[in-house]
Amino acid sequence: MTRFVFITGGVVSSLGKGIASAALAALLQARGYKVRMRKLDPYLNVDPGTMSPYQHGEVFITDDGAETDLDLGHYERFTGVHARRADNATTGRIYSDVIARERRGDYLGGTVQVIPHITDAIKDVVVAGTDEYDFVLVEIGGTVGDIESLPFLEAIRQLRNDLGHDQTMCVHLTLLPYIPSAGELKTKPTQHSVKELQNVGIQPQVLLCRSDRPIPDNERQKIANFCNVRPQAVIAALDVDTIYACPISYHREGMDGEVLRYFGLPHEGSPDLSRWEKIVHAIREPEGEVRVAVIGKYTALLDSYKSLAEALLHGGIANNVRVKLEWIESEEFEKTGDVSERLQGVDAILVPGGFGERGAEGKILAVRYARENGIPFLGICFGMQMAVIECARSLAGLPKASSTEFGPTSEPLVGLMTEWARGNELLRRREGGDLGGTMRLGAYAAKLAEGSRVAQVYGRTEVRERHRHRWEVNLNYRDRLEATGLRFSGMSPDGVLPEVVEYPDHPFFIGVQYHPELMSKPFDPHPLFAGFIKAAQKRQTAQ
Numbered sequence: 001m002t003r004f005v006f007i008t009g010g011v012v013s014s015l016g017k018g019i020a021s022a023a024l025a026a027l028l029q030a031r032g033y034k035v036r037m038r039k040l041d042p043y044l045n046v047d048p049g050t051m052s053p054y055q056h057g058e059v060f061i062t063d064d065g066a067e068t069d070l071d072l073g074h075y076e077r078f079t080g081v082h083a084r085r086a087d088n089a090t091t092g093r094i095y096s097d098v099i100a101r102e103r104r105g106d107y108l109g110g111t112v113q114v115i116p117h118i119t120d121a122i123k124d125v126v127v128a129g130t131d132e133y134d135f136v137l138v139e140i141g142g143t144v145g146d147i148e149s150l151p152f153l154e155a156i157r158q159l160r161n162d163l164g165h166d167q168t169m170c171v172h173l174t175l176l177p178y179i180p181s182a183g184e185l186k187t188k189p190t191q192h193s194v195k196e197l198q199n200v201g202i203q204p205q206v207l208l209c210r211s212d213r214p215i216p217d218n219e220r221q222k223i224a225n226f227c228n229v230r231p232q233a234v235i236a237a238l239d240v241d242t243i244y245a246c247p248i249s250y251h252r253e254g255m256d257g258e259v260l261r262y263f264g265l266p267h268e269g270s271p272d273l274s275r276w277e278k279i280v281h282a283i284r285e286p287e288g289e290v291r292v293a294v295i296g297k298y299t300a301l302l303d304s305y306k307s308l309a310e311a312l313l314h315g316g317i318a319n320n321v322r323v324k325l326e327w328i329e330s331e332e333f334e335k336t337g338d339v340s341e342r343l344q345g346v347d348a349i350l351v352p353g354g355f356g357e358r359g360a361e362g363k364i365l366a367v368r369y370a371r372e373n374g375i376p377f378l379g380i381c382f383g384m385q386m387a388v389i390e391c392a393r394s395l396a397g398l399p400k401a402s403s404t405e406f407g408p409t410s411e412p413l414v415g416l417m418t419e420w421a422r423g424n425e426l427l428r429r430r431e432g433g434d435l436g437g438t439m440r441l442g443a444y445a446a447k448l449a450e451g452s453r454v455a456q457v458y459g460r461t462e463v464r465e466r467h468r469h470r471w472e473v474n475l476n477y478r479d480r481l482e483a484t485g486l487r488f489s490g491m492s493p494d495g496v497l498p499e500v501v502e503y504p505d506h507p508f509f510i511g512v513q514y515h516p517e518l519m520s521k522p523f524d525p526h527p528l529f530a531g532f533i534k535a536a537q538k539r540q541t542a543q
Contacts, residue, residue: 002130003263004168005137006156008204010144010193011175015210018071020173020237021139022078023246027256029079030247030271033134037075038087038126039068041141042148046092049439057303061466061518062087065442071139073307077521078247089125091148097121114151122155123162144172145196157201169262172197172204173237176211176219185211187223194227205262206233208255214238233258244279244522279317279522286322290347290536295366297359299327308352308380311520315529319537330362339369348376348508348536351383353468353515357406364390376508376535378528381469384511385414388473388481388501395484396477405471414471439470444492446499446514452489454500454510457531463490465499465514473498473513508535 005024009017018039025035041048048056049067060073066085076083098121102112130136140156142149160168174190190209197204207229209215215223215236224231235253240246250256251273260267292312298304309325316323326346333339339362343349349370351363363383367390370377379387385403392401392413403414445464448455455461475498478488490500490512503509510528520526 022074026247041090053298053304063443119155170204289322293346307517311517314525315533318525318530330359333362353381379511387511449489
């Protein structure tokens with residue numbers, strides 16, 4: 001029997017429902033249960049693919065090519081279970097599907113309404129393809145009380161009746177603010193938030209209360225009395241120094257035991273949390289520190305690079321060092337044309353993905369500095385493309401080398417590919433077409449050259465990595481670039497699309513067209529990030 005756990009949030013946004021959901025899933029996994037996670041988002045965009053990183057943070061890509069909420073990245077990093085397109089649905093997608101059915105005449109002339117048609121569509125998303133799992137955790141985006149969330153809350157209220165209370169439960173995440181002048185935690189915001197949930201017909205069974213200190217017994221009892229839950233079901237979600245300590249912290253507070261007790265499952269004893277204890281120990285007690293400069297264009301909101309930051313942390317775990325990140329806006333370099341002042345003394349340089357011309361010249365300057373000074377370099381997607389353009393300008397005698405993404409150019413080192421293959425299907429795109437969902441998205445295979453640096457890093461010559469890009473490196477320039485020393489060391493299986501470039505005689509200089517950060521886990525660091533941080537550590541030791 002599949003059991004559904006719905007996670008809602010109240011009081012304020014950004015309380016960390018995604019981390020809380022992922023940590024609970026990790027605890028259930030540690031007790032031997034098979035879990036799957038899903039996210040329902042209340043915004044009207046069909047997916048976050050066309051949203052600015054400043055609006056919504058990073059876009060997380062699944063193997064099957066879905067552009068999804070960044071919380072799905074947390075789900076994967078905590079559970080190791082690869083997310084799918086079916087695991088993220090927005091209001092926009094739900095309404096689009098329902099309207100499409102209405103246009104086809106699927107509703108036989110009936111009036112299409114929020115109840116039952118929209119709520120039925122939401123319920124279908126929740127339960128589809130879940131029979132093989134012991135637990136399905138479903139996070140509801142937004143904050144209880146927002147008008148946008150009402151259809152989703154109504155849908156899970158109905159599912160409680162459809163499936164039965166022995167198969168469903170609700171966990172509500174709230175905030176317990178501490179008021180210094182009063183010298184106490186305040187429970188009233190939590191009480192009001194639960195009342196909002198009760199007003200739409202949902203009674204939470206567990207309250208997960210964010211707090212910077214333990215909950216005193218009298219406050220815990222007060223919350224239980226006013227919110228109609230057991231005192232043991234008022235769980236403190238205490239602040240921790242690393243998100244990977246959350247499973248350990250939640251277990252100490254009794255979170256997993258309370259969930260299992262509600263479902264009538266064995267809840268005594270402790271799960272095997274040795275994996276998380278090792279990770280937390282490596283983070284808290286490293287043997288050294290390396291400085292990595294990240295030359296980005298969305299650094300004002302670091303959620304834009306959430307998976308990247310986590311993957312670099314994982315690389316540090318693999319090498320038992322702390323990774324100190326220095327986020328640098330690439331436009332800073334364009335103002336002065338000099339990068340040495342900011343980059344002098346860093347142990348490694350990373351240029352991440354991005355879109356558009358803004359900040360591109362600053363990234364190219366950073367690439368050149370890394371190449372000329374033997375500093376370990378990793379270029380991801382747009383970063384790889386800037387590395388190719390830098391090579392063309394500085395070494396191949398092509399000073400006008402550029403990307404057609406920036407406008408017409410006489411030397412298109414990077415251009416818009418009009419078609420590529422996914423399995424047996426040929427996909428096409430065109431300039432001026434829709435932006436949403438038209439990129440090269442999802443997991444694709446790549447072949448790495450025997451004896452190349454990247455093949456050594458991976459320990460194999462065939463990989464499968466996730467992509468999200470619209471422009472590709474122009475293979476017509478390969479011979480001229482390789483004559484300078486830049487090697488095309490990874491290609492698509494058909495040999496048409498460049499996937500990896502490197503300088504073999506550089507301590508570590510690799511550019512990849514895909515996004516390796518999306519595949520990294522704290523218990524399974526991605527080889528590229530482990531190798532990148534190892535190179536940074538080696539450079540620091542040599543200095």
